[in-house]
Amino acid sequence: MLIAITGANGKLGRLIIHQLLKKVPASQVVACVRDPQSMQEYKEIGVDVRYCDYDQPDSLDQALVGASHLLLISSSHQDDHTRFQQHSRVIEAANKSNVGHFMYTSFAFLEKSSLSLTHLHLATERAILSTGIPHTFFRNALYTDFVAALDLQTAITKGFLRVSPGDWMFNSVSRLDLALGIAAVLSEPDRHQHKSYELTSTHPWTFPELTSALSELTGKPISLQEDPAMQHWIFGFLGKIQTSTISNDLEQLIGHPTASLKESIRPFISTATLP
Numbered sequence: 001m002l003i004a005i006t007g008a009n010g011k012l013g014r015l016i017i018h019q020l021l022k023k024v025p026a027s028q029v030v031a032c033v034r035d036p037q038s039m040q041e042y043k044e045i046g047v048d049v050r051y052c053d054y055d056q057p058d059s060l061d062q063a064l065v066g067a068s069h070l071l072l073i074s075s076s077h078q079d080d081h082t083r084f085q086q087h088s089r090v091i092e093a094a095n096k097s098n099v100g101h102f103m104y105t106s107f108a109f110l111e112k113s114s115l116s117l118t119h120l121h122l123a124t125e126r127a128i129l130s131t132g133i134p135h136t137f138f139r140n141a142l143y144t145d146f147v148a149a150l151d152l153q154t155a156i157t158k159g160f161l162r163v164s165p166g167d168w169m170f171n172s173v174s175r176l177d178l179a180l181g182i183a184a185v186l187s188e189p190d191r192h193q194h195k196s197y198e199l200t201s202t203h204p205w206t207f208p209e210l211t212s213a214l215s216e217l218t219g220k221p222i223s224l225q226e227d228p229a230m231q232h233w234i235f236g237f238l239g240k241i242q243t244s245t246i247s248n249d250l251e252q253l254i255g256h257p258t259a260s261l262k263e264s265i266r267p268f269i270s271t272a273t274l275p
């Protein structure tokens with residue numbers, strides 16, 4: 001088995017490789033990146049680090065030589081049309097290669113939302129299915145990191161979190177939990193062919209729960225302030241997706257509950273603010 005992973009030096013990619021190396025020998029892992037220098041430490045322990053740029057079709061053919069399994073980590077390009085073109089090039093290269101199992105990091109809640117992001121992921125899933133290569137789709141929930149856009153530090157300083165009014169409920173997970181689940185699949189891929197996993201938490205959360213978690217972590221009372229005048233892109237984005245769907249797929253893959261909201265937001269709070 002030779003597993004090629006694109007986006008390997010990204011935040012999720014690094015975590016996946018770190019977890020995967022606890023389960024399979026480094027000689028079975030190919031890290032596909034635009035900047036091979038950035039993966040020097042992995043090269044030193046035996047990971048095959050290959051140049052791969054979604055915009056350079058030749059590099060994709062080269063990166064997939066000998067790979068039996070491929071994990072395409074969705075592109076981080078800002079424009080969803082460009083992202084789809086990039087994904088299509090990877091799919092074309094996989095089709096020409098001997099890749100026998102195509103895995104892809106998609107997005108959860110796809111059927112319940114309608115925006116260009118969800119169209120991109122559905123279109124990519126369909127394009128992968130059309131190749132006939134056995135697949136596994138990881139439909140990842142929102143990364144809990146989105147809370148960074150809510151400016152928790154200011155909320156802690158002022159004693160209140162300002163949000164746009166609404167009946168908000170979110171299902172988010174940490175990248176680490178996603179990496180644990182994806183690495184579990186990558187290490188025993190045959191059991192997971194032709195599956196689509198909704199990698200969500202089993203506990204969606206609300207803003208009152210977020211302020212409670214903030215209060216518990218900091219030992220300070222933090223209230224919620226709904227402000228109709230609040231203008232922030234994050235609320236525009238969140239308002240277009242319905243992210244409260246629950247699945248236990250991730251917990252089953254990792255064999256334990258996903259990180260709690262309190263633990264997941266800890267990295268977004270300055271240690272100086274913690275008791």
Ligand SMILES: NC(=O)c1ccc[n+]([C@@H]2O[C@H](COP(=O)([O-])OP(=O)(O)OC[C@H]3O[C@@H](n4cnc5c(N)ncnc54)[C@H](OP(=O)(O)O)[C@@H]3O)[C@@H](O)[C@H]2O)c1
Nearest residue numbers: 007008009010011012013034053054074075076141142143
């Ligand atoms: N579920 C969510 O809430 C959520 C949130 C944000 C993003 N995402 C998606 O999840 C993906 C992984 O997340 P992440 O946190 O690991 O993102 P990240 O840290 O930004 O990593 C993105 C990876 O994609 C690579 N990449 C970008 N353009 C490329 C190209 N043209 N050719 C080859 N590689 C390219 C980057 O390589 P370089 O280092 O060379 O740029 C990097 O390794 C993102 O790319 C995005 O599609 C999901």
